[in-house]
Amino acid sequence: MAGGWSRDGAVQDQIDDTVSDAVRGARARMPAGEGLEYCEECGETIPPRRREALPGVRTCVACQGQRDKTIAHSHINRRGSKDSQLR
Numbered sequence: 001m002a003g004g005w006s007r008d009g010a011v012q013d014q015i016d017d018t019v020s021d022a023v024r025g026a027r028a029r030m031p032a033g034e035g036l037e038y039c040e041e042c043g044e045t046i047p048p049r050r051r052e053a054l055p056g057v058r059t060c061v062a063c064q065g066q067r068d069k070t071i072a073h074s075h076i077n078r079r080g081s082k083d084s085q086l087r
Helices: 010-029 048-053 061-072 082-086
Strands: none
Touching: none
């Protein structure tokens, strides 16, 4: 049951879209192909155990940590604010 001007199932569609976007984003960030011996950002050696654990890895742990912090702050708010919904 939807409320207001939305149709039935709109809330579930919104949830499904959010999950699909998150999965698509995670898959896009996964390394693929042959990994590198040296970090593509800082040039430091990527330890062999990291290369074995993550095939296709292209960054060292420190650089990947910085990337993850940047990515964590970018998301889409599909709901909008309450103020915009009340107008």
